[in-house]
Amino acid sequence: MRHLIKILAIDDDAGVLSVVKAALTGDGIEVLVANDPTVGWEMVRQLNPDIVLLDLVMPALGGMELLDKIVDWNPSIDVVLLTGEYRIEYAVEAIQRGACDYLTKPVEIELLRERVGKLIAGTQNRLRSIEIEEAFVRASQFGEMVGRSPEMLDAFVRLQRIAPHYRSALITGETGTGKELAARALHALSPVSTRPLVVCNCAAIVETLFESELFGHVKGAFTGAVQDRTGMFESANGGTIFLDEIGEVPLVSQSKLLRVLQNQEVQRVGSSAVRTLNVRVIAATNRDLRAMIAKNQFREDLYYRLSMVRVQLPRLVDRKQDLPLLERHFLEEFSRRFAKRIKGITHRAQGLLARYPWPGNVRELENAIGHACMMTAGDNIDVRDLPEDLQNYRHTQGPGAAAPLLTLAEAGRCHAQYVLDRVGGNKQEAAEILGISRNTLYRILKEPLPSNGQTEPGAEPGH
Ligand SMILES: Nc1ncnc2c1ncn2[C@@H]1O[C@H](COP(=O)(O)OP(=O)(O)OP(=O)(O)O)[C@@H](O)[C@H]1O
Ligand SMILES: [Mg+2]
Structure with a gap:
């Protein structure tokens, strides 16, 4: 067009x-x-x-x-x-x-x-x-997942390969790395894609109700069981159950879960009748299950049962080459959602996004871009539109003890840059805050930033 x-x-x-x-x-x-x-x-x-x-x-x-x-x-x-x-x-x-x-x-x-x-x-x-x-x-999408880095392509290939065959799979990765998206992609590519995908957030279930939620109960099985109830496993029959946050399943329930996985049978709580199932299981966690096993918090046999097929999703810092792609993806999504015509991200803002360590991974990036799209009045996202934590990042994460000691002039140069960035590049405002004329500010900004200066912490080669 x-x-x-x-x-x-x-x-x-x-x-x-x-x-x-x-x-x-x-x-x-x-x-x-x-x-x-x-x-x-x-x-x-x-x-x-x-x-x-x-x-x-x-x-x-x-x-x-x-x-x-x-x-x-x-x-x-x-x-x-x-x-x-x-x-x-x-x-x-x-x-x-x-x-x-x-x-x-x-x-x-x-x-x-x-x-x-x-x-x-x-x-x-x-x-x-x-x-x-x-x-x-569009060409770099796998289901809902976006990525082009070798780490993500590996994950895509793995998901694609296991989708036709797996009975149970374990998806691991830090928070916000896309485990739920991966689980959905796996189900969508499986032969049971037209059957239900039942999502069970194990962290949200009260410990005492765990078995009842997963396996169902019969009327009168316990106080409050006023009628029969179908468990999530039965609801997922013929399809897939997604056990999210599997690391939060109470130890006592883990052995029951293992038995269900091994035998593909459930018994509703309070009933001796055995129901045969055909359910695929995808589990996900951001916990280190091996460490939990070592502390007797997670059953080793359940771990092995689940992790026969395992997909590990990379942290965002380990696949920073996907950042521009993800930024563009979320930009399109939020421009549509907010009915704004946002074209891009300024170089300065992109530089900051590239330096930030993203502890909340893709979710945090998604939120940051969403915030910026909501805030921006122009058609390019700038540093000032990003969440404050992020804006402040470049100033708080100095090179620490290893920092070279600056001259007063160099520190002044860094400070001028800091103020300028904080006011979104508005030189008039920056000059006012600094208490100098705009011409003086121009003169200062012409000086190069000292290498390793405080305003460019953690800058990576190539950015
Ligand atoms: N590769 C990706 N491409 C596009 N969006 C992604 C990608 N990975 C994650 N997201 C988005 O980031 C957010 C978090 O993803 P998701 O819920 O799958 O993470 P998670 O690993 O399950 O996190 P948690 O451990 O906190 O539950 C979602 O909004 C999702 O759409
Ligand atoms: Mg999740």
């Missing part, structure tokens, strides 16, 4: 506007004009143009001021300054504030077409690469 490129020209000189409009309007390119900066700003917010041509000297709202607003509102809009009086220091300042080009007036048609043509090509490339990324996400 071809994207209509929207260009907005803002200038108080109607002559300039008509020249620009005539010169740039074309196939797939729409040129809108505003001859008043206030109207222009409204139009920016309503139309979200790809490119803005902005007169630098306008009454009411100065060009620089409007530039700041536009860049702050949506950093991905390309802003080109038009300036009457050719003043190189204006141009330099404008570029530093986020404009991407400037042209002098009177506008030369050929030059205008050439420069804006480049920006249009850049926008189209960006859009194409987003389409490619989206196609790549």
Whole structure:
């Protein structure tokens, strides 16, 4: 699908506007004009143009001021300054504030077409690469699971291979690594995919009711058993039961569970009748069952019974190459859910996501992107949109004792960066907080960050 490129020209000189409009309007390119900066700003917010041509000297709202607003509102809009009086220091300042080009007036048609043509090509490339990324996400999906890293491909291959044959399987991995998704994929690929998948969250069952929940009971079996009840195993007959958080099953119930698995028979609590079953069992846990066995908290024979087929899901830190793919996946999902047109993630935010250790794995990433999609007012997610824990991460996880001691100037450089990042890149605000002029801030930011400086903790090669 071809994207209509929207260009907005803002200038108080109607002559300039008509020249620009005539010169740039074309196939797939729409040129809108505003001859008043206030109207222009409204139009920016309503139309979200790809490119803005902005007169630098306008009454009411100065060009620089409007530039700041536009860049702050949506950093991905390309802003080109038009300036009457050719003043190189204006141009330099404008570029530093986020404009991407400037042209002098009177506008030369050929030059205008050439420069804006480049920006249009850049926008189209960006859009194409987003389409490619989206196609790549679709191609990297296994059931609901997204991944392309060798670790995930291994897991996919394993799930695919065992799906036709397994009777019981154990899925392990830290919290949020996708164990439930893997269990669902396994069931969906199995020969019983049209039969029920019964999910049993073992951690949520009261210990005394465990057997009744899993195996059922007959009326009068215990106080409160006012009628017969079918257990989850029977409900799953012909299909699959997913025993989530298997490590939470009370020890006394583990032996009964083992017997059911071995014999494929259940007895309802309070009944001697034996019912034969045909149930596949998928168990999952984020606990270290071997360590639990060593402490007599988990039965070794049950462990072996379950773990004949085992799938271990990698931690997100161990498959960071999947981050861009997962980010794109969740971005699409939440853009849809919140009915927002969010195109991407700024480089700064991506850098932070790449450095963060993700103790909550994919779930935590999903929540972070969801939060950012909800918070963002623009069409690219920036550091300031991410949850605070994450924003603060880069500042709290310093290199610790190994950090080199900085000079005052180097520490100042780091601190300026820290403040700038905290205010989402708004240099005006950062300068105010730091108590210095914006020019001084620019000068400081031109200095390179000291290597191993505090604002770049844990930065990995390649990011
Ligand atoms: N590979 C993946 N691709 C896309 N989404 C994923 C992936 N892995 C996990 N998720 C998402 O992350 C969230 C957590 O996944 P899931 O519930 O399967 O994790 P879990 O391993 O069962 O975690 P816990 O041990 O805490 O129960 C879900 O919303 C899931 O959709
Ligand atoms: Mg789970």
